[in-house]
Amino acid sequence: MTQFRALRRVASILTTPREPEDFLNLVNPLSSARQLRGVVTKVVRETADSTTIHFRPGRGWNPHAAGQWARIGVEIDGVRQWRSYSLSAAVGHDPAITVTAIGYVSTALARDTKVGDILFLDTPQGDFVLPEHPRPLLMLTAGSGLTPVMSMIRTLVPRRPDADVVLVHSARTRDEALFHDELLELADQFPGLTVRHWFTREEGARRLDLSDVTDLETLCPDWRERAAYACGPTDFLDAATELWLHDGDDATHTNLTIERFAPVLLEGSGGEGGLLTFEKSDKEVEAGGDVPLLEAGEDCGVVMPSGCRMGICRSCLVPLVAGRVRDLRTGEVHGDEGELIQTCVNAAAGPVHLDI
């Protein structure tokens, strides 16, 4: 490691102002000084519209804990797009994500990814992870919410003879249920795993009802004694939180750990402006839908980078933390987390947080 660093420093004398990695990239597509990358090693079709993508990360990746997620970047139409995905592989294996074709980025990932493609990565994050000490577990998942839990099951069940896991998984049909056969095989092979599938379009044709304890008592009578992990759509998680809060005893409701996929987004449509927060400068201001972010910032005393003030020179770029902005030139409402915004020609479209 030290040797590598010394070698890198010597090489950088010859590569300045570029980094040695920029040249290594000619032969190794994973090499980059600025952006962690991975190469796709295997693509497995799971169901009609979901795909598992295995990849080998380059230098700088930290091995994931079971249940963690990572930001994954992919280039669609020449533009880098980022989304967060839970890692579904067992700990100790190369990471994998399981993507269901819903939405622009996930659809492109699920449909178009090929072996050898390059993915852009951020290191694994999240505290939706297994408990430190062995405990009986209940996994409550719906749809693609199974992915982080799958990593936990794959990590825990085959390796720990004392594992005691009940999985309650809700999917629309058997064909749409992720990892269906693998789960049944694991349950067959290891006594530590019990799998309860709930198909909302098959048996009974109704959703798993978490508004009272009836369904849960049937599927897992000792649910109160278990550390529970829930992952799925927002309403599913809200119902689970409610249930654990009201129908558990005092000790129980702290037993539930949940993982939300949909971040709480600040959103607004164009034209009406919104509350503008300059995070580093610790300033807030209500800005109209026709006031450039640059002017709004300057008017409340934020030191904004600026240049031509007409949208050509890009001296004024500021990263967007959250929210949407409206391009005053085209009226287009846009804004992804981390996107660099030309503040001189964009106005707030709803609440906006800027990283300055």
Next chain:
Amino acid sequence: MTATTNRPTTTPREDAAAGVVQGTAPTTRPRKPVLAASGGPAKRPSAAAHLSDADVEQLGKELDALRDRIIATRGASDAAYIRRVIRVQRTLEVAGRATLLLSRKKTAFVAGTAMLSVAKILENMEIGHNVLHGQWDWMRDPDIHSTTWEWDFVTPAAAWKHTHNDLHHTWTNVLGKDKDVGYSILRMDEDQPWHPGNLGNPLYNMILAPFFEWGIAIYDLELEAVKDGEKSKEDLRKDLKAMGRKVVRQFTKDYAATPLAAVPFGSGKQALLGTFTANAIRNVWAHSVIFCGHFPDGVDTFTEEEIEGETRGDWYIRQMLGSANISGSKLMHLMTGNLSHQIEHHCFPDLPSNRYHEVAVEMREICQRYGLPYTTGPLPKQVYQAWAKVFRLALPNRPRPLPKTTTRAVNAPVPPRRSALPMVASVG
């Protein structure tokens, strides 16, 4: 929106006189003009004098639409283009330096120097200049982004982005505002007052060409702005420091590390000569191309009065009248960083360079329809005209200069304002 003057609200000199400590408060820089939403300047440039406010507004809309069309079709093939150019450039750079290790042999010297020169030209023009303009920011790739890019040029990218992207591209050819008109050392326009120091015009330019990157680096320090109090001494110190660090790194690479690596092969001296030559070739080439951008005959300059009340359409017109293209092959466009499409670049500085040839077709048609000149010519002709101007303006204006208000034949090639003087004009 209304047109505003570009005077600073508080003049820094008064601040200094009032005892405000330099460096504690940021120095006031002149605010940018805000383009007028309608109307037009009191006096349009002569080449556009025949256009009504409505014509100019329509022209502005057409060009905005043209820009939108290109942006709507940016995509994977454009991204693949810039990555291909970068790959070729880096391969040439590695191959060039490696070959210079054996430059004791003449063929290796020539081949290595040639490869490194081409690599440096590509790096500077098609890649560096355009990446720093933010032409590829839309890809959101941190490896090819205006905010992260640093180039193989002594001036730090940040300093250049300010003087070039911001000042030059906003104030294109406005005398007194766009310091690119002569880079503060050359007299490049009849309307710049003559002084005896201008006799050195050709000499200065001859020295400038092979050391062009130094000219740019010094220019980016904005010494004039410091003198006028528009830029603080503190800022100058910071810029000097940043430039110093950059110079050390650049020198170490080209003039120490590369020759040292060649010493074991007995090629140290030749390798040093090779890197020096490559830098000089890149500098002369960049100098030539850039002088073709705004100095050939037919290119207009503007006064501050002429841009007062400028609308978006007028701004476009100023970019069109103030720039000149270079005609030539695909290779020529690549090697000039598509600055051969200077007119298109100045109207749309942040469109990907590989699309300018497409814009040029429509731009020509628009110029023709609106009766505006579209200045272009092959490289030797444009270089000759720029140099002729350098020589001509070394001397004071002739007694009866052609008045700027002369109406030109619409869309006809614009005649030079004065016939070229003999090349020996500056002697004595």
